[in-house]
Amino acid sequence: MLEQSDIINHGKINRELLVHLASLVNGKNSRVGRKLNTVSRLCLDSINGMSDRCHLASTYNDCLNENMIEFAFPLDIAEEAVRKMPFHLIQPNLPQEARSNPFYKH
Template sequence: MLLFQIFGCLLPFVVGLRTQRSSGTLVDFTDPKVQGHLDALVRMAQSCVIKVRATPKDVRAYFTNSSPVSRSGQCFAACMLEQSDVINHGKVNRELLVHLASLVNGKNSRVVRKLNTVSRLCLDSIEGMSDRCQLASTYNDCLNENMIEFAFPLDIAEEAVRKMPFHLIQPNLPQEIRSSPY
């Protein structure tokens, strides 16, 4: 789930650009500022796809707030969080995560208030972990599970997956498989 780099932070996007499933939208996805952040997130994800050789399943899991199904999926989450500096040398910078989310959502927004609390709780889920991919994936999963009401709209998640350069790492992969949800 969560996560992003506006300026290099994926977590805030994943957290920051969520919408409520029931009533109303927390973020105006037509706002040029929000669109700019989404574009930055997609560029970061494209880089991570190449770096960790992520599959369409890996990226779809990340953008739909599902747990990774493979090691490359875990490492994709790590790449996204590390590029945003939310995780640096195995340490979570919770304050940066909250700050980045506040840039998109506002300092006193419901998203930021909840993220401030949840991000602290999720630190317990990674206590003692040393594997960078597992640590990032576990932290991201905890955020996703506890902030489910702010999940990315599915159409935006699918559009992000369609923009990934899977052909660069799997040149013979047919288009229908690259964009298949499974």
């Protein structure tokens, strides 16, 4: 899912895109978005030096889930949302900083 949505591309995390996608669902300055902005930065430490793309994605995702547990919703709803989310339609509306540098990370 992280690669399909371009949050992970060639082993690099695009935090801006991750936060942007969350803001589309939760609101631009939502509590979820603010916490995800902080947590996504902290979770970069958990993948430092990893080269295996599956291990990197799994570790990063696990870190996000563990640190965002208060915002979790049932797995069946999450899976349905992922199947239906039109990632190809979201991409053109990315903020300028995420569009200009897809491998940009803070």
